[in-house]
Amino acid sequence: MHNTSKVFLFELKSIFNRKSVRVVMIIMALTFFVATCIPTVLTLFEDETPDPGETPIVDLGKSAFYLQTSDLTKEDLIYFIGDKVVFYDNESALKEAVQEGKIDSGFVISSPTSFKSIIKNKELYSASSSMVSYILTTITIDRNLALAGIDPVKVKEASNVTIDAVDEVLGKDASQSFLISYILLFAVYMLVIMYGQMVSTSVAREKDNRTMEILITSTKPDALIVGKVLANGVAGLLQFFFIMSVALIGYFLNKPNFPAIVNEMLFGSLSWDAIVVFLIFTALGYLMYLFVYASLGSLVSKLEDVGSSVSIVTILFMVAYLMGSLGLNMPNSLMLKVASYFPFTAILSMPIRYFLTEVSVIELSISLILMAVTTWFLAIFSIRIYRLGSLSYGNKMSLVKAVKAIIKNP
Numbered sequence: 001m002h003n004t005s006k007v008f009l010f011e012l013k014s015i016f017n018r019k020s021v022r023v024v025m026i027i028m029a030l031t032f033f034v035a036t037c038i039p040t041v042l043t044l045f046e047d048e049t050p051d052p053g054e055t056p057i058v059d060l061g062k063s064a065f066y067l068q069t070s071d072l073t074k075e076d077l078i079y080f081i082g083d084k085v086v087f088y089d090n091e092s093a094l095k096e097a098v099q100e101g102k103i104d105s106g107f108v109i110s111s112p113t114s115f116k117s118i119i120k121n122k123e124l125y126s127a128s129s130s131m132v133s134y135i136l137t138t139i140t141i142d143r144n145l146a147l148a149g150i151d152p153v154k155v156k157e158a159s160n161v162t163i164d165a166v167d168e169v170l171g172k173d174a175s176q177s178f179l180i181s182y183i184l185l186f187a188v189y190m191l192v193i194m195y196g197q198m199v200s201t202s203v204a205r206e207k208d209n210r211t212m213e214i215l216i217t218s219t220k221p222d223a224l225i226v227g228k229v230l231a232n233g234v235a236g237l238l239q240f241f242f243i244m245s246v247a248l249i250g251y252f253l254n255k256p257n258f259p260a261i262v263n264e265m266l267f268g269s270l271s272w273d274a275i276v277v278f279l280i281f282t283a284l285g286y287l288m289y290l291f292v293y294a295s296l297g298s299l300v301s302k303l304e305d306v307g308s309s310v311s312i313v314t315i316l317f318m319v320a321y322l323m324g325s326l327g328l329n330m331p332n333s334l335m336l337k338v339a340s341y342f343p344f345t346a347i348l349s350m351p352i353r354y355f356l357t358e359v360s361v362i363e364l365s366i367s368l369i370l371m372a373v374t375t376w377f378l379a380i381f382s383i384r385i386y387r388l389g390s391l392s393y394g395n396k397m398s399l400v401k402a403v404k405a406i407i408k409n410p
Helices: 002-017 019-044 074-081 091-099 128-147 152-159 178-208 211-218 221-257 260-267 272-297 303-309 311-327 334-339 343-356 361-390 399-408
Strands: 063-067 105-111 114-119
Touching: 002 019, 002 221, 019 221, 063 074, 063 091, 074 128, 091 105, 091 114, 105 128, 114 128, 128 152, 178 221, 178 260, 178 272, 178 303, 178 311, 178 343, 221 272, 221 361, 272 303, 272 311, 272 343, 272 361, 303 311, 311 334, 311 343, 334 343, 343 361
Parallel strands: 063 105
Antiparallel strands: 105 114
């Protein structure tokens, strides 16, 4: 235990002595802080003096029209689009304006029921054409009603029915925890991937430069791997809390400028029990993955082989992240329920379920026990793999060979 604490303190100090670690931590913290300031910055560019002109029913932005038909007039369209939209006298001038970037889109109206849109670059999602279709459809329907002797105004009044619907949520409202769930999901993903790679690279580097031979003579392999894993785990959590603290400071400083819906999706239904569940599952799962990463790093003798050695656990964790991401939209799905019991995916799936939907104490306890037992078992198993691989030089030892050797000589 004494040697473990020495290794832990030495590793923790060496991690934070690395300039790259400090720089990345500061950059990430500043990035999150700047991101929380975006709503405040945007308010500086808002026009506080409203335009006294006519407010359009449909906002087409920087668009223009060319009326190719006499069945429609400018006044017909101005009622919907406002008096700020430009009208051109011919199609070629309209195309030239779009090409030169004077307007974003142009519309050639050939009849009350047909038009052509002219755009320079088509985006994946564009609602302008749909809006013009709505305008022409409304105009045509009103004319047809008038021809039939029906007052369009009375039809609109009769159709203007508002239904008041109120949701009484007895459990949890997933919409109020979606954004915070996604942020924490991504944060844990980055935490495991970054520090998992770091601990496996650290172990492999010691074998590559023969430092391992010196360490083994003065310290037991058990103390080395436990100290390294705990040091990297604590370093990662300290970085995580530092970055989240800076982000929270930025958020609360700029909270009045955030849209109300964003505030609700961040902390609308966040509770202390949800935070505790997140911290426990994150800590256990994080520790479990670090032990696996460290043991796999001990199986290689060259630093360049680390990537291929840890690829299996990296892919496994990417699957866990994918399940958690899909679970954000389907918190009650069978897939997420099964994933919340499997220890390698429960690190992300169970907190997601707990944030977004009801999870019984029995379900939570079963998942937690399975993860704790698996973490303990993998810690013991990883220590044995580390013992086996720490002084094994030459070609990379496969995980299968290491497992067979451990089973043969327990």
